[in-house]
Amino acid sequence: MTKVLKMSSSSRQTLTREADLDFDVGRVRADFPILRTRVHGHDLVYLDNAATSQKPRAVIEAISRYYDCDNANIHRGVHYLSERATADYESARKTIQSFLHASRPEEIVFVRGTTEAINLVAQTYGRQHIRAGDEVLITAMEHHSNIVPWQLLCEEKGAKLKVAPINEDGELILEEFERLLGPQTKMVAVSHISNALGTLNPIATIIKMAHAIGIPVLVDGAQAVPRMPLDVQELDCDFYAFSGHKAYGPTGIGALYGKLALLERIPPYQGGGDMISSVTFEKTIYNKVPHKFEAGTPDIAGAVGLGAALEYLNDLGMANIAAHEHELLAYATDVVSAIPGVRLIGTAKEKSGVLSFVMDGVHPHDIGTILDQEGIAIRTGHHCAQPVMEWFGVDATARASFGVYNTKQEIDALARGVEKVRKVFA
Numbered sequence: 001m002t003k004v005l006k007m008s009s010s011s012r013q014t015l016t017r018e019a020d021l022d023f024d025v026g027r028v029r030a031d032f033p034i035l036r037t038r039v040h041g042h043d044l045v046y047l048d049n050a051a052t053s054q055k056p057r058a059v060i061e062a063i064s065r066y067y068d069c070d071n072a073n074i075h076r077g078v079h080y081l082s083e084r085a086t087a088d089y090e091s092a093r094k095t096i097q098s099f100l101h102a103s104r105p106e107e108i109v110f111v112r113g114t115t116e117a118i119n120l121v122a123q124t125y126g127r128q129h130i131r132a133g134d135e136v137l138i139t140a141m142e143h144h145s146n147i148v149p150w151q152l153l154c155e156e157k158g159a160k161l162k163v164a165p166i167n168e169d170g171e172l173i174l175e176e177f178e179r180l181l182g183p184q185t186k187m188v189a190v191s192h193i194s195n196a197l198g199t200l201n202p203i204a205t206i207i208k209m210a211h212a213i214g215i216p217v218l219v220d221g222a223q224a225v226p227r228m229p230l231d232v233q234e235l236d237c238d239f240y241a242f243s244g245h246k247a248y249g250p251t252g253i254g255a256l257y258g259k260l261a262l263l264e265r266i267p268p269y270q271g272g273g274d275m276i277s278s279v280t281f282e283k284t285i286y287n288k289v290p291h292k293f294e295a296g297t298p299d300i301a302g303a304v305g306l307g308a309a310l311e312y313l314n315d316l317g318m319a320n321i322a323a324h325e326h327e328l329l330a331y332a333t334d335v336v337s338a339i340p341g342v343r344l345i346g347t348a349k350e351k352s353g354v355l356s357f358v359m360d361g362v363h364p365h366d367i368g369t370i371l372d373q374e375g376i377a378i379r380t381g382h383h384c385a386q387p388v389m390e391w392f393g394v395d396a397t398a399r400a401s402f403g404v405y406n407t408k409q410e411i412d413a414l415a416r417g418v419e420k421v422r423k424v425f426a
């Protein structure tokens, strides 16, 4: 049985809840059928969790059970199956509410994922509130999906996208961020954890700074939801976006949390069935929140799968998961950075889940290809964060990212693989 070590004092920022010493990674691994895959004669070592995580049997079975027993279209039917499907879908919404500690299920809007959630806010709240000359403030470490939707909005409105800089460790320079907050700022959008660097942003402080002058904050939680305990009420964020598939749930489903009063005031995102309460050719009355934002038949099975994934994470305990991944990251940082020629990209004091690195004289794609021959899956490229790659003066990095089922033995395999790469290119 693998015991979880205590977290170092530097990681107390948000990972403060007590970890349970019974977290058993062997038992966790048994829940993921795909981990038995053999790759090029090796056991699969899956270290690409920041791109997408694998699915536990509980999720696969929940989706299959939904199609076996409950499938029908939701909300509009009076028959037995439609009522069951509706109950499943709405129960998944409640699971997400309680996972995020939102105050009401109405504050959870189902979307395709983080990307759609951010586009939704930009195209609704953003279009309603942002005018020519206004500013949207993001950071230099954002994923493209927290850059481009704001660029589209700014282009349309004649507004400006402002970017708060980072330091050489990949940490947000808070004083600069605060300096950029001004009377023209109408929206702040920041990632909770950077997918390219692993930086854990001081999100509570960022929100306080923005709220001090009345600016709403959207948090991109794509990498944080699967990695740490969350409480949107305690954070006091206005919007929180995440994807199911990075949190051990299915692809094609995710959620946007929004404060109820805000969601009620902003216009719909898309028009169609289910988002209306009545339609005539003269006038349409919109449905109430959250249905106002859920036009058309949603991914019902996906919502069921996402609910099952979050219940699974709850059973493991988010504090346990945070502690486990913290220990893996600390270990991986030590062993990988000790390999000659390796340079870590992203050395923030507060980090989670992600180890990005480059090697002298080796393109990251070659690292990924050689590791794949050893059965090790990592991601190489710009990680949809080209501006931050440019800031570090690289086109791409190799990125190992950790999940609930990873072990120190797998990190040893990674280190052996990286050593092999070094020898091939020596």
Ligand code: PLP
Binding pocket: 050, 051, 112, 113, 114, 115, 116, 143, 145, 146, 191, 193, 194, 195, 220, 222, 223, 243, 384
């Ligand atoms: N934001 C961050 C920090 C991410 O890591 C990702 C995906 O890698 C996204 C947003 C976009 O997520 P999705 O493609 O699931 O919409």
